[in-house]
Amino acid sequence: MTVGRPRVGVRAADPLIRAGLVALLRGAPQLTVTDAGDGGRPDVLVVAAGGEAGLALLLSRVTREVAAPVVLIADELSPEALLSVVRFRVRAVVPRRSVNAGALVRCVTAVAAGGGVMPPELIGCLLQHVDRLHRDLRDVAPAGTGGLTEREIEILRLIADGLDTDEIAARLSYSARTVKNIMYGVTHRLNLRNRPHAVAYAVRAGLI
Structure with a gap:
């Protein structure tokens, strides 16, 4: 100063x-x-x-x-x-x-x-960029989460609550394609058969 x-x-x-x-x-x-x-x-x-x-x-x-x-x-x-x-x-x-x-x-x-x-418009863009960085960080699975990220656990929790793809997308402000891609990533990465199998995996791991 x-x-x-x-x-x-x-x-x-x-x-x-x-x-x-x-x-x-x-x-x-x-x-x-x-x-x-x-x-x-x-x-x-x-x-x-x-x-x-x-x-x-x-x-x-x-x-x-x-x-x-x-x-x-x-x-x-x-x-x-x-x-x-x-x-x-x-x-x-x-x-x-x-x-x-x-x-x-x-x-x-x-x-x-x-x-x-x-400038105000630059601040708005910058905040959106920081928000995207924050979302990307959520894609890193910390120890003790069974190989699932925070975002993946959140989606599995909503599936367990009975929500379909469109409802999950609306709840999390994602596109339906993003939700589908995330779930495909979970099942493919962990060798799970389908969404119910993924939910069961998360339940057994004590994540939801």
Whole structure:
């Protein structure tokens, strides 16, 4: 967290873009813009990039030069790209189309204070990505579960309760095809004949 007026550095491959960003930031009395050669260590680094291609390489280079949290200006980023760049201390993302003095100053001051800023649509995509990762983790069978994952046990429990494929899919917010594929995986992997045999297996194992 920065105390006082934050010092801001700017990096961009295009010198015209860098000059424009410096001009925007120098118009903010609450910030101090540092030049690359003045020896001042910035508290926040503003990095202007294009798309995802070469983004990690660019961030790796500039953050080796300056150990400061980053406000990234970029075109559309996927959640996967965002997850890959946060390791380079990216704390805020400003879509290129949304760059203006107010948005840029808000992001820089928020990051200098220890916070972060992300576009709402990117946060939504990121949360969906994290949810998918969480679901994938459920597919790893921990010890003591008879070789069944948490998701597989949950589906077997619902089958034992008398629900059919469509009802299970609706209950768990899956597609019917996903439920069928999961059950095929269970019976094939454990050499079980059918769904009743799979339910009996889970009952004998004390899982449902």
